[in-house]
Amino acid sequence: MFARTLQLQSFGPTETSLHLKTVELPEPGKGQILLRMEASPIHPADLLLIKGKYGLLPELPAVVGNEGVGRIVRCGEGVHSLQAGDLVLPGTSGMWTEARLAEADDCILLPRELDIFQAAQITVAPLTAYWMLTSILSLPTGSWVVQNAANSAVGRCVIQIARCLRLKTLNVVRRADLREELLELGADTVIIEEDLEATIKNFYESALPRLALNAVGGASGLALANTLAPGGIHLTYGAISRQPLTIPETLLIYKNIVFKGFWRTSHWNSFTVDERQAVIHQLVQWVENGSLHLPVEKTYPIQDFQLAISHAQQEKRSGKILLKFPHDITDIPRPTNTFF
Ligand SMILES: NC(=O)c1ccc[n+]([C@@H]2O[C@H](COP(=O)([O-])OP(=O)(O)OC[C@H]3O[C@@H](n4cnc5c(N)ncnc54)[C@H](OP(=O)(O)O)[C@@H]3O)[C@@H](O)[C@H]2O)c1
DSSP states (O other), X not given: OEEEEEEEOSSSOHHHHEEEEEEEOOOOOTTEEEEEEEEEEOOHHHHHHHHTOSSSOOOSSEEOOSOOEEEEEEEOTTOOSOOTTOEEEXXXXXXXXXXXXXXXXXXXXXXXXXXXXXXXXXXXXXXXXXXXXXXXXXXXXXXXXXXXXXXXXXXXXXXXXXXXXXXXXXXXXSOGGGHHHHHHHTOSEEEEGGGHHXXXXXXXXXXXXXXXXXXXXXXXXXXXXXXXXXXXXXXXXXXXXXXXXXXXXXXXXTSOOEEEEOOHHHHHHTSOHHHHHHHHHHHHHHHHTTSOOOOEEEEEOGGGHHHHHHHHTOSSOSSEEEEEOOSOOTTOOOOSSOOO
């Protein structure tokens, strides 16, 4: 089978580093499956990886794409738990391709009828939000969590999953016009950063947030830390503003605030496939019962990847940008030269 794939040949600007290549895929070997990919989002982590600035870099050439969903075309010898037509999450890399091989043991099985755009986004933003809310500290029902970049994909998942877990969210955004939309999504309070200090003064001491989720860094990250109850945890998982977080000693000495980082990848790697399957099963249930929705702003075909990447870098989006792969890839012309 031939497939078009987005291959990273050097780290740098997408215009010169990322190339659309047609490759021939071998038949699945023992324990492998052949997948036709359905959809794959474009995440900030993908863009960092292309530039060579991500925490984990592949050997080049490599197929880009952190997250995606595919449907099984054929199973290799010895694969009994999966079958043709199954919808699966094939891992955490190499997703920007129309078809690929995967190890059956690494795949997470999804309900066949699950919406492919929800399925394609389930392992990054929702898992990050879920693990940040549940694995760092045990928050009693009704506890407040404060976060910035509340309109981001992760921020929206924090709002929705916190609601499922009966936690309350204090959400900081940089655009006041998002307020109604995020309240409707389940946010308890939505404010712009300038109002954070005044808002927190209205909180009873006992209700102050014990967990802050910082995706922005710089002054915004510090503002979150100032809202925390003594002993609270400040978790940095992104650095969107590219400004360093400066921590005043008073927060360490008098309030004993704990500053930590979070990286979904290291969490993912520390779990077995069965443990990952169990968490994803919970997230899928929330998607299916309407408690969790992962918005899409636009989808692009693979050949328009430069347009898609530039759209993904625009501000004020209403959802993710995804690559959507065609259903019939048998028509792809045989390449005139060979790669790999
Ligand atoms: N550590 C981990 O495991 C992990 C996992 C997933 C994501 N992340 C990180 O989390 C962050 C969010 O990712 P995502 O995929 O959820 O993002 P996304 O959906 O692409 O959204 C980006 C958000 O950032 C906001 N924003 C952009 N520039 C900003 C600035 N200078 N100050 C404040 N807000 C700004 C945007 O606000 P507007 O809506 O107003 O434009 C938007 O809400 C990224 O840094 C990503 O790398 C980390």
